[in-house]
Amino acid sequence: MSVSVALFTSDLRVHDQPVLRAALDGAERVVPLFVLDDAVLAADFTAPNRAAFLADCLADLDASLRARGGRLVVRRGDPARVAALLAEQTGAAAVHLAAGVSGYAQRREDRLREALGDRLRVHDAVVTVVAPGSVVPAGRDHFAVFTPYLRRWEQAARRQPAAPPRRVSVPAEVRGETPAQVRAALAAAGAGEPSPALPRGGETEGRRRWHAWQAAQLTGYQDHHDDLAGDATSRLSPYLHFGCLSATELVGAAESVRAAGAAPGPGAEAFVRQLAWRDFHHQVLAARPDAAHDDYRPHGDRWEADAQEVAAWREGRTGYPIVDAGMRQLAHEGWMHNRARLLTASFLAKTLYADWRVGAAHFLRLLVDGDLANNQLNWQWVAGTGTDTRPNRVLNPLTQARRFDPQGAYVRRWIPELAGVEGAAVHQPWRLPAERRAALDYPQPIVDLSAAAQRFRHGRGLY
Structure with a gap:
């Protein structure tokens, strides 16, 4: 046979x-x-x-x-x-x-x-929707800017999703590792305990989550995906990373919902756009594998290497609650809200002016969805060494907190020391009365934002 x-x-x-x-x-x-x-x-x-x-x-x-x-x-x-x-x-x-x-x-x-x-x-086009290299600008091997890529990506031909098999016949004589041996080998390779709230893996769980989220959250995705406290993102990235879910199938399902009018808002379109971003990063890395460790667009940065500042960032003890909340979520769940990823990365690379590779390595140690293309190239985007057309933008943690966690619910969820601080004051606990502040067991900011901005501009040679 x-x-x-x-x-x-x-x-x-x-x-x-x-x-x-x-x-x-x-x-x-x-x-x-x-x-x-x-x-x-x-x-x-x-x-x-x-x-x-x-x-x-x-x-x-x-x-x-x-x-x-x-x-x-x-x-x-x-x-x-x-x-x-x-x-x-x-x-x-x-x-x-x-x-x-x-x-x-x-x-x-x-x-x-x-x-x-x-x-x-x-x-x-098994891991991605559109195969890397199949959509390219004239005279180049990949797109370096997302918006023109998105226009071509939306027009690109796509394969039809394959039906699951009804029957799989395996030669009886072929043997492999037992499930117990596989799990033991992976546990030994992981060399440590996983995060306490790590999600369960596998296609069955991924499809359950997708169907539940699609029914409850897809319609409002555009309006709520940046709401840190609302936690309305799909949380499907680990399942996409391991291929438990097909990006092609998700795009088709979301577009069908939009076409049928079941999602009257732009939620489905915004969700598909995020999957296009995933493909964008994959096509950049396919053409430039060195971007996993080298600056895609060097700026001659003279990165600071303050070990104590970096340690405080890793531990969620920077004194900036919105940053610390994100880092603590990462440690506890092995996952972090996308908006929190952006602002914590900006804080390390732009505010502390630490080498983006230090942050990318820490994320890869903890993220269950630690995808090389998305992790490294998103870090480069934030650090201004990647595909961002505004490489010197800095995400101010206080502004970000007021915009995406206005009442401080996300911060209180992850920083129990601040659970009793009311309203938006939770984002600036150093402004509380001295006696109240002393009782919080929460650190003072490790860096002044104005001084940090000058450090970044000087290091990048902007003046």
Whole structure:
């Protein structure tokens, strides 16, 4: 009987799964394969939160495949060697893989092609809606500004979502790691305890969250997605990062809601725009893999390296409540509200004038949705070294707090020391009477905003 291999990477799902669908269409039996990559497990990228979430994702994928008569085969090693050996053992005519965008993903694909030759089948637009490189400006290999990219992205042809398989037949002789072994290996690679309120991983949970949020929140997304206390964002980013949800399917569903008139406001359109931003960052990183660690647009910055200031930022003890609330949410949930990500990043890179790579590394240690393209390029955008057309803008934490947490509910949620401070005064506790302030056990601001602005302008050579 004919055999093919579906090599899962960042596409851990059975719904709208072009890699699995192509493997099933091309053979009578299929090996759904996931490789615990030794190079990835040994790197800092396998942080406790993502390791725990990945273990959930793999267990859920295995359960979904078993419900269809199949199972997930998990092996450990170098993906190219593992896939080539498995193809040889089973006589597989093809190994199917979703195209990646990072430098590592591109090198992995090169190794697979070297090991498998023309048996490797790479599928575009599995991780993204529009494949990186398929939409480009004249004379360039990628868009460097979002708005013109969005116009072309909206007009680009898209594939139709693939139906989930009814039946998956796996060769009986193929064996892999047991679920317990997989979870133990990932726990050891994570080298630490995950965040206390880490969400459960997997396609089943991701689809449950998507359907619940779509029904309750999509209509008002445009008006409420920046409301820190309202917490009305989709929280789907971890499921998109691991491929438990298909961005193509989400865009189609949101656009169908908009077309049907079920969402009278611009909520669906605003949500689709966020998915376009995700694709935008992926196409930048695919063309410029070095942007994961090098300035996309250097400005000759002379970054400050005050270890105490950076430590206070990491611990949520800067004395600026809106910043500290975001950092404490990150530590507790392994996730942070998007608006809080922007203002905490701006505080580190622009107010403290610390190297954006320091902040990006901290986020990657904790974010369960720690996607290299989105994390690094959003940090560069905020730091002014990336694609922002206003590279010297600074997000003032007090202005941001008044605008996006006007009554201080978000701050009180994450900073119990300030729970008793009423109204907007919670954003400036240093203005409280001295006796009241002393009883709060909350630090004074670690930096004066005016002095910090001068430090930034001097460091960037703006005067």
